[in-house]
Amino acid sequence: MIDIKLIRENPELVQKGLQNKNDKSDIDEILNLDIQRREKLQLVEDLKAKRNSASQQIGKLKQAGESTDSIMAEMKQVSDDIKKIDDEIREVNEKFQSKLSWLPNLPHETTPIGKTTDDNVETKTWQPDDFEFKSDFKKLDHVELGKKLGILDFERGAKISGSGFPVYVGKGATLERALINFMLDFHLQKHDYKEIFPPFMVNADSMFGTGQLPKMQDDMYHCEKDGMYPIPTAEVPITNMHRDEILTEKQLPIKYVGYTACFRREAGSYGKEFRGLLRVHQFNKVEMVKFVQPENSYDELEKLVKDVEEILHALKIPYRILSLCSGDLSFAASKCYDIETWSPAENKWLEASSCSNFEDFQARRANIRFRKKDEKKPIFLHTLNGSGLATSRLMVSILENYQTPEGKIIVPKALQKYTSFNIIE
């Protein structure tokens, strides 16, 4: 949520930021509702003050045994007026809150201005020193490899659930599990995160808190009967752990890491991108979430990216980092880095991680604050998260990069102690 005070004080700045984010919302309408709302509020609160003091007086008069009929009749009228204005306020307020909840976060000043993915800025590329994968044989893509080795079964996934629900089989399943465990252990042991294993379904308040609702409604699965949403990312349950809480300065920064399955409808994105594991409805992801003091959040974002990079260094997967442009930023983000891993068969980069600073946007929605020494009021903290990483895209890069000319897969060294086999054939 954008601070209404910022909109009041600096509407041009907010409007500009929204435009840079390709958002067409009109600030004037919100400001107008805000004025209406405050005018009515003042009116009704004066009446309530009047009623409160009269009521107190009635109490005293009654105790003294005096008549209260005329004043009670007068207050009856006041109460009726109050009820009417309160109804009007509720109506205006609902409209106001709803408009406000559709506004995306504003881009940070270091976020490159741009409209589309073409405007994203590459900040780094990396490949292992002993890059042994560039040999010149014809690389099979992950779908062919998966079929040939019997480790991925898309047809049966489609039968039991639908397209976009892959089945991992045999050593494929073990490799997937190894990858998850490796990444969790790595972040726990090397980066000092606390592990969380959250629910995979959340309520609407949680979805609102992290910014999925109301705007992304159609991108999510929804169990209407129970009002539950299967999570699109662990960011949602983990960030909402501290919803409506006031933390202490000492507790910060809080660093959580958790594995969850992720569920996405991916409405309207069928086509070539959907091939194999490239875009699926259910995938696995290890996610890092941080709660930090505002002045530290951009340092923490850089550290978050480093944490992701170290995983890829250990796995020896080539990658590049993009600083997303304003137009490509997600709804809640102020700044975001995408980390993309190399797929030699697809001959392109695949987004495997996204590291974002939401500043206080989510904290406002989810009402997450902390108490700071010498500050009278609790302060909204900053939240960040990053995938560390999503296994489906990573799996594509692993299979394709680690294939041999014979069509076997060498298990990356870092994963071998988790798989207990070194090769898939």
Add this chain to the structure above:
RNA sequence: GGAGAGGUGGGAGAGUGGCUGAAUCCACCGGUUUGCUAAACCGGCGUACUGAUAACUCGGUACCGAGGGUUCGAAUCCCUCCCUCUCCGCCA
């Protein structure tokens, strides 16, 4: 799914129509005393919205699980919903 009990400030817990934004205790913060620590004593201690002020602050309103209702007036009475706990049933 059935039956019962309950939801009050950071925590424990009082309060059954006006003097209660809420006793008391604990925690926390500041101070006094004291070799240090502790103890004791004194003081402070919710949040949001809104208005005034250059600011320190001051005023108004709201909040006792949520939403409605009754009433001049609701933590307190009524209705609906949600959640927690106990027992029974079902179940991985």
